[in-house]
Amino acid sequence: MALNARKFKDRLLTYVLWSSMILVIIVLLSILAFIVTQGIGAISIEFLTQPPRNSMTEGGILTPLIGTLQLIIVSMMFSLPVGVCTAIYLVEYAKEDIYTTTLRLAIRSLAGIPSVVYGLFGLSFFCILLRFKPSLLSAGLTLGCLALPLIVGAAETALQAVPQSLRDAAYALGATKWQTISKVVIPAALPSVLTGAILSVGRVAGETAPIMxxxxxxxxxxxxxxxxxxxxxxxxxxxxxxxxxxxxxxxxPLQYGAILVLMALVLGITLIGVIMRAKLSRRDYLM
Structure with a gap:
C-alpha cells in the first residue's frame, strides 16, 4: 500500500509539472500569435528602412530601431566591464566580512528596484548633476545601471562555479593570482557570464521608463x-x-509592427548569444 501511494504521488506531481509547462507554453504561444497576427501586416521594406513621418502615422521605424541598438551598445559598454570586474572582486579578492555581505545585499536589492526609479536617478545624476542633458549617453548609462545587478549576479555565480582545483593547478605551475584569473578562471566562466549579458540585453532593449x-x-x-x-x-x-x-x-498596425520587430531583435540577439555560449562551452570541453 505504501509503495502504491508513493507511485500515485509521483505520477500526480509529474502530471502537475507537465500541465504547468504546457500552460506556460500555451500562454506564450497565444501572446506571440496575437502580436504576429496584429503586426505582420505592417512589416515591409519601407517599414524597416524609412523613418516615421506625418505624426507617426506613416513611414517606418528605422530611426527608433537604430536608436535601440545604440542604447544597447552604450549600456553594455558600461555595465559589462563594470559588472564583471565587480564579480571578480567579490569572488577572488574580497574577504567574507560585513562589508562584502552588505555589498552583495545592495547589489541584490538593486535588481528589484522599479525601472522608473532608475529613470529618475539618471535624470538627476547624469542629465542634471553631470550635465550630460537628455542624450544617448545619459539614457545608455541609465540602462547600464539597470543591467548592472543582473550581470554582477550572473558573473559572480559563474566564477564561483569554477572548480578550485583549476586555480590550485595554476598556482602550482607558478602563475600569479591575476594570471590565474585571466587565463583560467575567466575563460572557464565565460559561457555563464555571456548568459547574464544576454538576459540584461533583453531587459535593456525593452525598457521604457528609464529612457523617457x-x-x-x-x-x-x-x-x-x-x-x-x-x-x-x-x-x-x-x-x-x-x-x-x-x-x-x-x-x-504600426504599433504592433514595432512590437514584433522589437521581439525579433531581442530574440535575434539572444540566439546569437546562445550560439556563442554553445561554441565556447564546446571549446572548453574539447580542451
Whole structure:
C-alpha cells in the first residue's frame, strides 16, 4: 500500500509539472500569435528602412530601431566591464566580512528596484548633476545601471562555479593570482557570464521608463550622430503610438509592427548569444 501511494504521488506531481509547462507554453504561444497576427501586416521594406513621418502615422521605424541598438551598445559598454570586474572582486579578492555581505545585499536589492526609479536617478545624476542633458549617453548609462545587478549576479555565480582545483593547478605551475584569473578562471566562466549579458540585453532593449527621462525623443528627424544627441527607441516609440490620442486607429498596425520587430531583435540577439555560449562551452570541453 505504501509503495502504491508513493507511485500515485509521483505520477500526480509529474502530471502537475507537465500541465504547468504546457500552460506556460500555451500562454506564450497565444501572446506571440496575437502580436504576429496584429503586426505582420505592417512589416515591409519601407517599414524597416524609412523613418516615421506625418505624426507617426506613416513611414517606418528605422530611426527608433537604430536608436535601440545604440542604447544597447552604450549600456553594455558600461555595465559589462563594470559588472564583471565587480564579480571578480567579490569572488577572488574580497574577504567574507560585513562589508562584502552588505555589498552583495545592495547589489541584490538593486535588481528589484522599479525601472522608473532608475529613470529618475539618471535624470538627476547624469542629465542634471553631470550635465550630460537628455542624450544617448545619459539614457545608455541609465540602462547600464539597470543591467548592472543582473550581470554582477550572473558573473559572480559563474566564477564561483569554477572548480578550485583549476586555480590550485595554476598556482602550482607558478602563475600569479591575476594570471590565474585571466587565463583560467575567466575563460572557464565565460559561457555563464555571456548568459547574464544576454538576459540584461533583453531587459535593456525593452525598457521604457528609464529612457523617457534621460534621452528618448518623441520624434527626431535622424539618428543620433554623437553621444550627446537625443535618440528615438522602439520601446518609447511603441508607447507614443499606443497613446497617440486621435491617431490610435491609424497607428495601431504600426504599433504592433514595432512590437514584433522589437521581439525579433531581442530574440535575434539572444540566439546569437546562445550560439556563442554553445561554441565556447564546446571549446572548453574539447580542451
Amino acid at each position: 527621462f534621460t534621452g528618448a525623443a518623441f520624434f527626431t528627424p535622424g539618428i543620433a550622430k554623437s553621444l550627446f544627441d537625443e535618440v528615438m527607441a522602439l520601446p518609447f516609440h511603441v508607447y507614443v503610438l499606443a497613446t497617440a490620442g486621435t491617431f490610435i486607429d491609424k497607428t495601431r
